[in-house]
Amino acid sequence: MTELSEALADKRTTAVEGADLTTLDGPHAVRALPAGQLAALARDMRAFLIEKVCASGGHLGPNLGMVELTIALHRVFDSPRDPILFDTGHQAYVHKILTGRAAGFDRLRQAGGLSGYPSRAESAHDWSENSHASASLSYADGLAKAHELHGYRDRSVVAVIGDGAMTGGMAWEALNNIGAGERPVVVVLNDNGRSYAPTTGALTHHLDALKQPGERTAVPDRAGANLFTQIGFTYLGPVDGHDTALLEAVLEQARVLRRPVLVHAVTVKGSGFAPAEDDEADCLHAVGTVDAVTGRPAPTSGPPSVSWTGLFGQALLELAGEREDLVAVTASMLRPTGLYPMAVKYPERVFDVGIAEQHAVTSAAGLAMGGFHPVVALYSTFLTRAADQVLMDVALHRLPVTFVLDRAGITGPDGASHHGMWDASLLGIVPGLRLAVPRDGGQLRSLLREATAYEGPTALRFPKGTAEQGPEAVRRAGSVDVLSESGIRDVLLISYGPMAHRCLQAAAQLTQQGIGVTVADPRWAVPIAPELLELAARHRLVVTVEDNSRTGGLGSTVAQTLRDDAVTTPVHNLGLPRAFLTHGPREQLLADAGLTAAQIAYAVLRARAGQPLVHAAATDGSPQ
Known part of the structure; x- marks a missing residue:
């Protein structure tokens, strides 16, 4: 038995040979450890993280940098009595281990397994599970106020936030409120100089100045005035x-x-794992299955695949070479959103504004007012943070801004707050905005060109993963691609983007049963093309299929437009349920939502027979 295992066993844990971290049953065991055992615990933590995360995929770099800090937090504060909130949540793996969940890492981010973010269903030690950045300080402010109202005088609230997330405006709204009071809120600023990429902006310069050797002190009366002390905080550090x-x-x-x-x-992202520390791109921020020694992706068989993100990046670079007025904006995700190639060739035309989606959108509006055409590249889930800015700052002014939304629809292992399943519902209500849903890489290129030529707001959405070759159209009606049709005008299947293959497979199954099916891809989902309305009017039934919430989604827009035009063809909408979907493989989650080819065909048969469709249930039991 190792020295650490003996120490854990002395504290009534069930430690076994090799200081088995799966035997840690809560922070009390860590608090009881002698200080001399903490370095060994940190080493074992890092070895465990490297082994498990390299095997399953997940956020490696952020968690390797949090080992000692998380151990110290759980030795000083009494979680969950003292809430510890992890901003964004992708750096909470060590917290999960210390709160008794190490055994779950064999199924990290797998269906039914451990979430890759804090999860209230997993543990009382997890207070929030929203993985959108910059929110932890507002949670902390509210919890501290709740403690005060309850009369709790001996509790603290701790918020751990990275310097990357501190660039978000919401963080500063919270600091403004916390600093004005006297409640016991401890903000731990985990400064590693990075989000995905090196942190940018004036705050970064200020933190760099505080880290100069002459400024290093942890004694309040020796710390000079700085941004934080000026707004009411006692500053300890660096x-x-x-x-x-x-x-x-x-x-x-x-x-x-x-x-x-x-x-x-002050921490080092990827600390203790040389491939992560040396990775200038993103310190192995988020990995798939990688080698636990080299950090390199596991080899794959067959020809290399091309991602939607990579295709977009190349298409944008080509357009930027043709148009000097084309600029790009991102919120601290230069590489993940595909903007890196353009940033290398045209650095003066690419703007990384930090984790600040609201600012990104309105700054893009200003660029458009100044005569440029901005392309704002975001993950779909993060556009929801800037819905007001899209509506009031871009669309109200009819400005030529193009939003490119990566990771639309089901994203898979990242779970509820990362699925991009609401963007089409939100954008569908924006006056004057045109929304495109490409079905493959070729369509992405052509639709991006059309979008950036339009003198008004536009958006493109595409999923995570490989951009497989989509089906060719048999003909085009206006802007609508007809992918297949029969002589019998029975059912019109409207397929949005990468759902095309499923719809064609469903159509083939239905054709074998003597049902005539037309499959149409609108290309531009909003506004509804007149040619799509004409197709609908010539069929007995319309069924829409989308990788977006069916509540207020693209199919709902089709149904409303048909009613407004007095087209009486019945419409049935298939899509994702009005629910927060868990993490799991994309194909499994789509099947759970009834979106396989066989399920689509079955839904058409029920609709033709006048039977109610079977949908995945909403979380609140309300109708879908």
Whole structure:
């Protein structure tokens, strides 16, 4: 038995040979460890993370940088009595291990297994599971106010936020409120100088200045005035985020002050794993299955695949070479959204504004007012953070801004707050906005060209993963691609984007039963093309299929437009349920929503027979 295992066993854990971390049954065991055992615990944590995350995929770099800091947090604060909130949540793996969930890492991010983010269903130690950045400080402000109203005088609230997430405006709204009070909120600023890429902006320069050797101190009365002290916080730091003993001392000091405190911890993203520390791109921020020694992706058989993101990046680069007025904006995701090639060739025309989607959209509006055509590249799930700006700052002014939404629809292992299943519903209500849903890479190229030529707001959405070759159209009616048709005008299947293959397979199954099916791809989903209305009027039934919430989705828009035009053809909409979908493989989640080819065909048969369709249930039991 190792020295660490013996120490754990002495504290009434069930540790076994090799300091088995799966035997940690809660933070009390870590608090009871002698200080001399913490370095060994940190080493075992890193080895465990590298082994498990490289095997399953997940967020590796952020968690390797959080090992000592998370150990110190759980030794000083009494979770869950003292809530510890992890902003974004992708750096909470160590927290999960220390709160008794190490055994679940064999099924990390798999269906029915451990979530890759905090999860209230998993543990009382997880307070929030929203993985959108910059929200933790507002949660902390509200919890501290709740504690005060309950009369809890001896509890603290801790919010751990990275310098990348601190660039979000919501974080500063919360700091403004927290700093104005005297409630015991401890903000731990995990400063590793990165989000996906190196952090940018004036805040970064300020933090860099605070990290200069002459400024290093953890004693309040020696810390000079800075941005945080000016808005009401006691500032402690900078402190080495990999020195557990020093972290404990500083966090204990923050705890006993019983007022707003900001602890500035300086860490290294990917710490302890050379491939992550040396990775200039993103410190192995999020990985698939990779080699646990080299950090390189596992080899795959067959020809290399091309991702939707990569195709978009190349298409945008080509357009940028043709048009000097084309610029690009991203919110701290230069590589993940495909903008990196353009940033390399035309760095002066690509703007990374940090994790600040609202600012990104309105800044793009300003660029458009100034005579440029901005392309705002975001993950679909993050566009929801800037819905007001799309509506009031871009669309109200009829500005030529193109939104490119990666990871639309089901994203898979990242779970509820990362599925891009609401963007089409939100954008469908925006006056004057045109929304395209390409079915393959060729369509993406042509639709991006059309979008950036339009003198008004446009958007394109596409899923995560490989951009497989889509079916060719048998003919085009206006802007609508007809993918297949028979002589019998019975059912019109309207397929949105990459759902085309499923719809064609469903049509083939129905044709074998003597049912005439036309499959149409609108290309431009909003506004509804007149030719699509004409097709619908000539069929006995319309069924729409989309990888978006069917509540208020693209199919709903078709149904309403047909009613408005006095077209009496009945419409049935297939899509994702009005629910927060869990993590799991994309294909499985689509099947759960009734979106396989066989399920689509079955839904058509029921609709033709006048039977109600069977949909996945909404979480609140309301109709779909």
